Amino acid sequence: MSFATCDGRDWTPDYLISIDPKKCIGCGRCFKVCGRDVMTLKGINEEGELVDLDDDGDDEIEKKSWF
Secondary structure, eight states, X not given: OOEEOTTSOEEOOSSOOOOOTTTOOOXXXXXXXXXXXXXXXXXXXXXXXXXXXXXXXXXXXXXXXXX
16 A cells, blocks of 8 residues: 655555454454554454453453554
8 A cells, every 4th residue: 555745755654554354363462562552452242343341351252453
């Protein structure tokens, strides 16, 4: 994917644009190593809705990385 700068030059970012939800296995590695603090780790409940994860470590919720 390529973008243009303010003066019109081509620019290709050297960071992750998005996570493919079909390939994400919810391991959280990308979240743990991201040094830019732009990701959060969310859960997906039984209805398929994104939910915040609490500190009790609910293993019943599928985890996904999210921007």
